[in-house]
Amino acid sequence: MARLLRMYGKKRGNRRTGSQIWGSAGEAAFSLFFLCVGILFLVRLLNSLVIPEWNANQGFVQDRGTVKMTRVGQQPGGSGVRPEILIRYEVDGQPYEAWTYDIHHQNAVPDYSSDPAAVQEVLRQFVVDQEYAIWRDPADPKVVVLVRGYSWWLWLLLLLPTAFILIGGIGLVYTIFHWGKSVEHREATAQLSRRFSAGVSVGARSGYPTVPQDANLTNSPGTRLKYRLPIDISRGWRLLAIVLACLFWNGIVAVFIISAVSSHRSDHPDWWLTLFVLPFAAVGIGLIYYLVREIRIVSGVGPTHVEISDHPLRPGQSYQVLVSQSGRVTLEQFEVSLVCEEMATYQQGTDTRTDRRVVYRQSLIHFEKVDVIPGASFEQQAGLVVPMECMHSFTSEHNEIQWKIVVHVDLSGWPPFDRSFPVVVCPEHQRVGSFANSAHQYQD
């Protein structure tokens, strides 16, 4: 029996249960809440702070008043202080007295400071029984100030309700715009807007939706072949990440280790602390080992360069690949392969995980027991034939099919490692121009 309101969603094969209408209503309510809070906050700020300050600077009339007393005002129920000056003045022959300083003194949200010395400094500027310029509200003679100006922090504070209004307003407009729209309708609208704003399919090769662009792969010419391919992940960035992780982790663990060691040396051993620190210390040692390994690879093994005769690749076509490896090591095994790998990203609870599977591997170059002469490099060129009916490169938000040239190096006395160089495989032929791939216009 269909339920009027499902309290939670379940996955049923490739579908999910749940009510789109209730989901949209929840989104609208959430956005409306933010919008209302932002508007209320903005109205309160404007009424209590911004508008009075603006009026004091623009609308108040200047007059003269006599200081009769000064004091340090205390915040009720708090430790804040502010300057308070008793002013006597006349309006249309009628005398008035008021405790004041600036316009915020009159506000429902008075302005207190935590610096008594600064308040005293302000009070020293006003001498009792001396006349000073004052500014008073022409509409209400009781409202008067001794100093005017604008508070810079007030304008920064306006950013807060503005943010709430933007979040709530944009969310509400988005929800209303997409109310009742099917997932296909939303995606078609989103694709149209992406095309109009970017000119071409964002992130995809022109004429080939979902095939990644290769601009970053063909912007470096090779020395002997047409292009030099960039490496997948810079080893330098990986090394930097490991250094930072090692320093951060071991820095914290070291504090606990020193404390535990001190307790043992002072004949009052803290065994609970010692047992607690042990697994963390083990992780720290592992990080140090991994760091040393990476440093050895970077310093001992030179860069790997891969050049290719043409790009992008197409099924059934032949290409030349040139691989060059420098360093001062003996290569136990040196293998270059063309690899196709699937990558799928999914949510598992609160974690985001990525699974990988290699679905194709073609060995291009394979050598064993090669001595690389210091100052020289080991170079090999080989042919590459892309399989006739293979899947092209594909990229979407959560799924990817990536082709790459992988160089596997096994060294004598060094840890083995792989270096990957992405390539793009396009479908066999472009039979459709890029303009024809635009989604059809729809009628509302």
Add this chain to the structure above:
Amino acid sequence: MRIPLISIKIDNRTVAHFPGDSLKGEYQIDAVDPDDLRAVELAVLWYTEGKGDEDLGVHSFERRTTDDDPTANLVELQTFDVQLPNSPLSYEGVLIKIRWCVRVRIFLKSGKTYSADSVFQLGNVPDAVAILKSGSGESDHAVAGTEGAVAREET
């Protein structure tokens, strides 16, 4: 209440289509009073299945409503003719499957929606299998198979 019946027929559905081909067919809605229908949508799209979260891309989209033409009969037989794009091709992988389909979705005035899919194949990419690292050789390829018709109805 009767459940609407959405019939989708694709010409040469069991044969693989290729980029640039015209995808032709027709669809019709039965078991529903035309006055109960608010809108009908036709989409030619691809979607992913498998380990990763589902992605979807719409190649062609058409929406007909009674607001545009109150006299239009949304249930009558409609034809479509869409030129297929260069990519992505249909793919049966290990972690990722890419499927193409024609999806018809109807919106009733009561607020309910129903949809049905008819899957077709774009391209002739062989099925993929996971391989372990080896010294040489290519991956195993299964025989390329055509997808059976899949009509999915949801509320």
